[in-house]
Amino acid sequence: MAQSISLTAVDEKIPKPINSSQETDGTKQGFLGKHNIKIFLLISIILNIILVSTIVFFTVPRSSHYGCQDGWIGFQNNCYYFSKQEADWNSSRYNCSIKHADLTVINTKEEMKFLRQHKCTSDHWIGLLMTENQTGKWINKIAFNKSFIVRGNEKCAYLSDDGVATARCYAERKWICSRKKDTS
Structure with missing residues (x-):
């Protein structure tokens, strides 16, 4: 008896090659x-x-504060520090010097407006010393030009809600330091 091999079973088991353009789902x-x-x-x-x-x-912070350290407020070319503590005028000036600054000098009406808006309700020492005849000198040695009224007859000036006034230098108040903005 001759054996015959069935090819039909083998044909079914061989997978057909997949054309490269055809892919499965x-x-x-x-x-x-x-x-x-x-x-x-x-x-x-x-x-x-x-x-x-x-x-x-x-x-x-916006550009007005750029160039100023934390806790300082920028306006024009200066940085301002408004203290939270109180001290006499000389100690206030010393505290500013520790911060590489000095008590603020007010040069323009715009600067005065800015300082009054930011100072809170307390009085703050500024860098103006008055004499008996209502002439004064700023701490930068520039003469006070009487661009605003200074109330009182004492030596040391401070900024109040009503403007600038004087008091005895040993009285304790908050203070405002100022210095030029950092340009680096």
């Missing part, structure tokens, strides 16, 4: 899934950059 989904993840990550990164930029924009 599973392969297409895998590629698109990876592509979707990359798009999602890119969008997430962009949204995070926008979020961080927005936070920085709204929390960083």
Whole structure:
């Protein structure tokens, strides 16, 4: 008896090669899934950059404060420090010198307005010394030009809610220091 081999069974078990232009649905989904993840990550990164930029924009002090340390307020070319403690005029000036500053000199009406807006309700020592005949000298040795009225007959000047007045130098008040803005 001659044995015959059936080729039909063998033909069914051999997989047919897949043409490179044809892909299964599973392969297409895998590629698109990876592509979707990359798009999602890119969008997430962009949204995070926008979020961080927005936070920085709204929390960083504006240009008027640039060049001034924390706790100081910038106006024009100067930085101002408004003390929270009280001291006599000489101690106030010393406290300013520790901060590489001096008691403030008021040069313009705009500067006066700025200082009055930021000083709170307390009186603050400034860098003006008066004499008996209502002439005065700023601590930078420039003569007081009477651009505003100074109330009182004492030697040391302070800024109040009503303007500038004088008091005995040993009285304790808050003080305002000023110095030039850092340009570096």
